[in-house]
Amino acid sequence: MLKKLLIKSIQVREISIVILLIAFFLLVGSINQEFIKIDSITLLVSGSIILLVMAIGQSFVLLTANIDVSVGSIMGISAAVCGSLLVSGLNVWVVVITVMAVGAFIGLINGLGVSYLRIPSIIMTLGMLGIVRGAMLLYTEGMWIEAIPNDYKRLSNTEILFLPLPIWIGFVVMIIAYLFLTKTKKGRYFYAVGDNEEGARLVGIPVRLIKVLAFIISGMSASIAGLVFVMNIGFVPNTTGSGIELEVIAAAVLGGVSLSGGLGTVVGAGLGAVFFTVINQSLVYMKIPAYWNSAISGFLLLMIVIGDTKFQSYLKRKSRHHVKEKSNDGGEEVRASDSKNKAIP
Amino acid sequence: MIRKIRPFLKWELFLICFFIAEIVIFSMITPGFLDFNNLIFSLNDFVYIGLAAIPMTFVIITGGIDVSVGSVMGLSSITVGVLWMNGLNVWIAMLIALIICIIAGLFNGLLVAYTEVQPMVITLGTMFLFSGIALVISGGSSATGYEGISGFPASFVQLANGELLGLPNSFWLLVTAVTFFSLLLHLTKYGRQVYLVGMNIKSARYSGISTKWILISTYMLAGFGGGISGIILTSYFSSARSDLGSTAILPVITAVVLGGTSILGGRGTIIGTAVASVIVGIMNYGLQMSGLTSEQTTLIVGIMLVLAVFMRQSNWQFIKKTRKLASLGKAKTDA
The missing domain is CATH 1.20.5 (Single alpha-helices involved in coiled-coils or other helix-helix interfaces)
Incomplete structure (x- = not known):
């Protein structure tokens, strides 16, 4: 019985990640008590939101057995657009919608290339990584964007029910994604496409549409990450988001999302992102x-x-x-x- | 047989036409571009892409991918730097760095061959691992990030900046790499086995090929390529840094894929990769001469990558379709 329970808990990646997380917290906490104080945990989680949101978006693409390595530069260009629009004094909501539209548009192109032109996703998005990075540098002329209005920067410290806004953003994104994937018919299609594309097509699932949708969601998640980045950091360096795409994929994989498609949950991907951040941050507390x-x-x-x-x-x-x-x-x-x-x- | 070769021929021909067109266009945009010496010595700027991409072709032909090659470059660079700083002869340091990079490749290969994890995930992990090790080596020896270790002996710096018989050393290096790896891929039994593993690993195994060894050895070659490339970069900048190759992965993969190697495995040539890496390099060089920064040029390189694969892919689909139709027609007449 106990053995069965043990096997089950290792089999379900969410549980094993949580167990690992707790063990890790206890280990680091025993070395340095500062680590397990509520404040530092809140700080850790809110620091992992960017990775978390992107890992959740990436899961949609990974579920359909594709990969999206362009998210790093989508995040960069989103942050740049967000920054420059805010500086020009636009309303926050207009900015948010515009930035999300940018991410969705790039995702749409990725999706069309992969599903209709049949370009392998790794190549399509690798190319897009370069294209968007170049476009961002042309857009910002290689400059950093500073002087973001304080109202926007203050959002990252705004507390709702004792938790800062970024944590709520991560939370809401995760719940929506979770409900969408598990409770709606469209959501189940993502698993079907990744598990057996041919089969899904024969059953009448709009395979191409689902793939395009996956890339759009991934692009939009990167845009949200860009918005949170500007909120947290308060300025936009011209290297924003470079290299993060591989961390995002690593986090999703860590959380049990399979690169060959059809396997994994957004909760796992989110936990993977938190775990990834915790590992990175814990070293400070262990004086490494x-x-x-x-x-x-x-x-x-x-x-x-x-x-x-x-x-x-x-x-x-x-x-x-x-x-x-x-x-x-x-x-x-x-x-x-x-x-x-x-x-x- | 000829029908089988034809798409290859076409593609390599297309690449060469593209290369000529590229040079013509750039020489029209920027006067002074079309100077033989300038062009051939610009090879110094980007030969590292070719040196890493050529062995990478082997990995991609087997259907794998190695995204850790950038980190391997950093590892090789910092190893040379730190060993040399601690008083070792720079050439011996270089040899040791190469051996370490081959071991890094071996590590990749063992993990790919003996676990069922996708090469992408494995090399993603080792990418962090190797760049981390490189950072630890550099941090442990207190070589600061941006300045790195410099002050190498002139003979080592000449390795990437010098010339031989009026042509830059980097040219000879590229020629050597192309010759050696072409022979290895196209004229040896080993090369044929690499192709077969990429086309159908199961049938390769059933026909008695040691598929595990083929996989492992291709990753070792990629590690070797990353090592050489890192050393050349170190010599070129005359400074050893742990993050030297951190942006190399996009141009390297672009060169391999633009060169006609299928990301799905089983197809590709060394000469294609070599020509493509020169095309990518000249593209960078030309765009920079016409006033773009090196980061902005990624825009064009990205578009090139996507377009190349799209053209290649559609071509392939077309051939496949006609072949299918032909065989269908044949089946009908047979019946």
Whole structure:
């Protein structure tokens, strides 16, 4: 019974990530009590919102078995547009809508390229990464955008029910994404497309539309991240968002979203993002120099992902063994035809 | 057989036409662009892309990808720097750095071959890991970020900046790399096995090829390429930094894919990659001469990448469709 519970909890990535998170908090907390104070935890979570929102958006793309590496520069251009519009004195809501439209538009182009022109998503979005980065530098003329109105900067410290606004933004995005993916018909389509594209098409799911939608959502999430970035930092350097795309993908993968599609949840991706940030931030509390950050994150990412696949394949082997015992050569035959089917395409 | 080669021929021909068009257009925009010496010595600026992209072709032909190559460049650069700073002969330091990069590739390869995790995820993890290790090495030896370690002996600096027989060393390096890796990919049994692994790993395994070794060795080659590239960058800037290759991944992948290698594996040539890396490099050089900054040029490089794959892809789809139609027609007449 206990063993079953243990296996179940490792199998469900959300639970295992939470367990890991708690263990990690206890470990670092035992070294430095400052780490487990409510204030520093709030600070940690609100620092992870940018990554969290983008990881949730990325999950939609990953679920359809594609990848979006252009999000870093979408975040950059969103922050730049947001900054320059705010400086010119536009109403905040107009700015928010314009910025979201920018992200959605870039996502739309990505989606059209991937689904209608059949360009592999890694290439399409890698190209888009360069295009948008170049466009951002042309737009800002390589300058930093400063002098953001204080009203907007103050938003990041505005507390609603004891929690700062960015945390609420992350929370709302996660809940909407979660409800959309699990409770609506369209949401389930994302899983279907990633799990078996051909099958989904035959059942009558608008595969291309779903893929375009996934990229639009990913682009918009990057825009939200850009908005939060301007709120938090208060100025826009011309390198905003560069390199974050790989952290976003790493966070989603850490949270159990599979790169081969059809597997994973936005809650997992969000938790992955929090975990990723916690690892990075905890080093300060353990008095380890900050330059260890990427080495440790990379190592943990590899450990967790590889450990997980090894564990899953162990479970699969075990259950297959089970089936075999139950129905002697019947199971064997099914497997043989299964592998034949797979070999054909 | 000829039908099989034809798309390749076409693509390489297209690349060369594109290359000529590129030079003509740039020489019209910026006077003074069309100067043989300028052009050939501009190779110094971007030879590192080709040196990393050529071995990367092997990895992509097997259907994998190695996004850690930028970090490997940084690792190799900082290793040379730190070893040299601690009194080692710079050439021996270089050798050790190369060995470390091959080991980094081996690490990638082992993880890819022995786990079922996608190469993208593995190399994403090692990208953080290697760049982290490079940072730790540089931080541990208190080499500060932007200045890095400088003051290398002149003979080492000459490696990337010098010339031989009137042509820059980087030209000879590129020629050597193209020759060696072309021979390896196109004329050896090993090369054929790399293709087969990329086309159909299952049938490769059934036909007795040690697929695991093929996968591992391609990542080792990519690591080697990253190492060489990092050393050349170090020599070119005459300074060793842990973040030297941090923006190299876009141009490297662009060069490989523009060169006609399919990201899905099984197709690609070394000469294509080499020509494409020169095209990307000249594009950067030309745009910078006409007044853009190097970051702004990513706009054009990005568009080139997407367009190249689109053209390549649509071509491919078209051929596939006609072949399918042909075989259908044949089946009908047979019946």
